[in-house]
Amino acid sequence: MRFLLDAEQRGFAASLDALLSAADVPAVIRSRAAGDDAPLRALWRRLADVGVFALAVPETYGGTGLLPVELVLSCVELGRHGMPGPLAETFAASTLLESVGQTALLPGVASGQVILSLAAEGGYAADPDLADAVLRVGEGKAPLRQSLDPARRVGLPEDAIAVESGAERATGLAALCTAALALGTGRHLLAATVEYARTRTQFGTPIGGFQAVKHRLADVLLQLDFAEPLLYGAAVALQDALPSAGSDIAAAKAACGEAGYAAARAALQLHGAIGYTDEFDLSLWIRRARVLRNAWGTPSACRRRVLAGRIDG
Amino acid sequence: MSLRIVVCVKYVPDATGDRRFADDNTTDRDSVDGLLSELDEYGVEQALKIAEASGDAEVTVLTVGPDDAKDALRKALSMGADKAVHVNDDDIHGTDVIGTSAILAKAIEKTGFDLVVCGMASTDGTMGVIPALLSERLGVPQVTLLSEVGVEGGTVKGRRDGDAATELLEASLPAVVSVTDQSGEARYPSFKGIMAAKKKPVESLDLDDLGIEADEVGLAGAWTAVDSATARPARTAGTIVKDEGEGGKQLAEFLASQKFI
Known part of the structure; x- marks a missing residue:
C-alpha cells in the first residue's frame, strides 16, 4: 500500500493551489454572503476546468470515475483556500445521480455547470439555494436558514430528489x-x-x-x-x-x-x-x-x- | 501539413526563494527550488491557443538545462503541449545567452518548425534577447513582445503595445515570436492534462547530437564573463516622523528635501 502522494497527485494539488491563490477566494465568500453567487459559480467552473468536479463522475459522463485520494487532496486545497459552496455534497451526490435516474446532470457536474447538494437522513442540505439539484436521504423539508458560515445556507426544499440506494x-x-x-x-x-x-x-x-x-x-x-x-x-x-x-x-x-x-x-x-x-x-x-x-x-x-x-x- | 510550433522554455530558480550565485558566479540552481519560468508559461499558453485555433498543429516544448529542468517540460506538457525536447549536457554549464541561442537554434532546426514561441525574458537572467538571436541564427523573421498573437494561413500576426504606440505586426512563417505577460493568463494544468503528460515523449539531446563543440558553449565559450557579484545592501531603516502637531509639515519638508515635491 502506498502512503505517499505521487508526482502527479502533488502536481495536481500545486495546480489547484496556484489557481485558488490567484482567485481572491475571500471576495468570492463575501459576494456569496451578500447574495451574489456569480463569482462563486465562475470560480466553480474554473475548478471544473482543471478537473476537480470530474473526480466523482463516471467516465462515460465526462468524469474520471471515483478517485477518493485525488478528491481528498483536492478538498484539502479547497479547504485551505476557503472555497465556499456545497463541495462535499456535490461530490457525494454525483455518485448517486445514476441511481436516481438523473444521469443527464452528470456531464454538467463534471464541467462545473451543475452544482448539487445532498441532505443526510434527518438533516439539511448545504446551500440548496445554490444547487441545481438537491438529493435527500430520508424524508423531510425545511426552510432556508443562514449558517454560522456567512457563505453557507442550509435547508431542505420540497422538490429534493429521494435517494433509494447507495x-x-x-x-x-x-x-x-x-x-x-x-x-x-x-x-x-x-x-x-x-x-x-x-x-x-x-x-x-x-x-x-x-x-x-x-x-x-x-x-x-x-x-x-x-x-x-x-x-x-x-x-x-x-x-x-x-x-x-x-x-x-x-x-x-x-x-x-x-x-x-x-x-x-x-x-x-x-x-x-x-x-x-x-x-x-x-x-x-x-x-x-x-x-x-x-x-x-x-x-x-x-x-x-x-x-x-x-x-x- | 500540420503547423509545427516550438516553445522555448526555461527552468529557473523560484523568484520567491533566496536566489544567489554559485562559487563560479553562475546562477546557483541547487539551493533554491526551480520551476518553469512564469514568463514562459505565457509562451506555452499562446502556443496552445494557436494550436487549438489551427486544429492541426503540434506543440513541442524545448529547454536547455540540467536534469531538474525536465520539471519545466513536464509542467508544459501537463498544460497541453504534445512533446518535449530536453538538451542536457554537463558542458553547457555556464553558457551565456549567445551560446544558449546557438544550442536552441540547432535543437529547433533538428525538431523542425514553422513557428517558434518564446516568453519575453527569463525570470533569472532577464536578458530578453533570445528571440532576436534565434531569428538571426534561424534566418527567419522575428515579431517580438506581442500582447496578442495569432496565425492565419502562412502568416503570424500580433499586436505590440508600446508606451507611445500600439503596433500591429505580421510576418510570414516560419518565424520567431515572443509574447509578454499581458498576452493572457496561462492555464493551470488539469488533472487529465497531468495524467496525459506522463505518457508524452521527452527527447533528450546532448551537444554531440546537435553537432556543437563543447568549447563553443559553457563558461569558457561565453562571450560575457561575470567577474564578481555583490549582494544588494540591506534596506536601511526609514525615517519615522512623529506627529506632535507638526507632522504634516515635517513630512512635507522631508519630501521636499528628497525632491519628491
Missing part, C-alpha cells in the same frame, strides 16, 4: 470530503496564526517568542499532522472498498473536524480581538471550521461509529 457510500464520501475540507481549513488557520505570531509584538517582542503561544501552535500542528494519515488512510480504504472504510472515514472525520476546530480556537485566541472582526478574512475560516466539524457526522457521532466498527469487526 446512500451509505455517498454519505461516507461526503464525510470524507468534509474531513479533508476541515483539515485544509485548519492548515490555513495555523499558517495564518503562525505568521501573525511572528509579526505581532507585545512587551517588545513577537508574541510567537512566548512559550505559551508556541505550545498552543505546536499542539494544533500535532493535531493536524496526526489527523492527516487517518484522512488519506480512509481515502485508500474507500478506494479499495475495504470493509473498514466506514469506520475509517468516521475516524478521519472526527480527527480532522476536531483538528480544524482546534486550529480555529487557537487562531481566534492568538489573534486577539482582530480574530473576531468580520472584516478580517481569517474570520471566514474560523467560522467555517466550526461548521465543518459538525457537518456529516459530529465528532461524538463519528466516535460512536468507530467504536461500533470495533465491536462488529
Whole structure:
C-alpha cells in the first residue's frame, strides 16, 4: 500500500493551489454572503476546468470515475483556500445521480455547470439555494436558514430528489470530503496564526517568542499532522472498498473536524480581538471550521461509529 | 501539413526563494527550488491557443538545462503541449545567452518548425534577447513582445503595445515570436492534462547530437564573463516622523528635501 502522494497527485494539488491563490477566494465568500453567487459559480467552473468536479463522475459522463485520494487532496486545497459552496455534497451526490435516474446532470457536474447538494437522513442540505439539484436521504423539508458560515445556507426544499440506494457510500464520501475540507481549513488557520505570531509584538517582542503561544501552535500542528494519515488512510480504504472504510472515514472525520476546530480556537485566541472582526478574512475560516466539524457526522457521532466498527469487526 | 510550433522554455530558480550565485558566479540552481519560468508559461499558453485555433498543429516544448529542468517540460506538457525536447549536457554549464541561442537554434532546426514561441525574458537572467538571436541564427523573421498573437494561413500576426504606440505586426512563417505577460493568463494544468503528460515523449539531446563543440558553449565559450557579484545592501531603516502637531509639515519638508515635491 502506498502512503505517499505521487508526482502527479502533488502536481495536481500545486495546480489547484496556484489557481485558488490567484482567485481572491475571500471576495468570492463575501459576494456569496451578500447574495451574489456569480463569482462563486465562475470560480466553480474554473475548478471544473482543471478537473476537480470530474473526480466523482463516471467516465462515460465526462468524469474520471471515483478517485477518493485525488478528491481528498483536492478538498484539502479547497479547504485551505476557503472555497465556499456545497463541495462535499456535490461530490457525494454525483455518485448517486445514476441511481436516481438523473444521469443527464452528470456531464454538467463534471464541467462545473451543475452544482448539487445532498441532505443526510434527518438533516439539511448545504446551500440548496445554490444547487441545481438537491438529493435527500430520508424524508423531510425545511426552510432556508443562514449558517454560522456567512457563505453557507442550509435547508431542505420540497422538490429534493429521494435517494433509494447507495446512500451509505455517498454519505461516507461526503464525510470524507468534509474531513479533508476541515483539515485544509485548519492548515490555513495555523499558517495564518503562525505568521501573525511572528509579526505581532507585545512587551517588545513577537508574541510567537512566548512559550505559551508556541505550545498552543505546536499542539494544533500535532493535531493536524496526526489527523492527516487517518484522512488519506480512509481515502485508500474507500478506494479499495475495504470493509473498514466506514469506520475509517468516521475516524478521519472526527480527527480532522476536531483538528480544524482546534486550529480555529487557537487562531481566534492568538489573534486577539482582530480574530473576531468580520472584516478580517481569517474570520471566514474560523467560522467555517466550526461548521465543518459538525457537518456529516459530529465528532461524538463519528466516535460512536468507530467504536461500533470495533465491536462488529 | 500540420503547423509545427516550438516553445522555448526555461527552468529557473523560484523568484520567491533566496536566489544567489554559485562559487563560479553562475546562477546557483541547487539551493533554491526551480520551476518553469512564469514568463514562459505565457509562451506555452499562446502556443496552445494557436494550436487549438489551427486544429492541426503540434506543440513541442524545448529547454536547455540540467536534469531538474525536465520539471519545466513536464509542467508544459501537463498544460497541453504534445512533446518535449530536453538538451542536457554537463558542458553547457555556464553558457551565456549567445551560446544558449546557438544550442536552441540547432535543437529547433533538428525538431523542425514553422513557428517558434518564446516568453519575453527569463525570470533569472532577464536578458530578453533570445528571440532576436534565434531569428538571426534561424534566418527567419522575428515579431517580438506581442500582447496578442495569432496565425492565419502562412502568416503570424500580433499586436505590440508600446508606451507611445500600439503596433500591429505580421510576418510570414516560419518565424520567431515572443509574447509578454499581458498576452493572457496561462492555464493551470488539469488533472487529465497531468495524467496525459506522463505518457508524452521527452527527447533528450546532448551537444554531440546537435553537432556543437563543447568549447563553443559553457563558461569558457561565453562571450560575457561575470567577474564578481555583490549582494544588494540591506534596506536601511526609514525615517519615522512623529506627529506632535507638526507632522504634516515635517513630512512635507522631508519630501521636499528628497525632491519628491
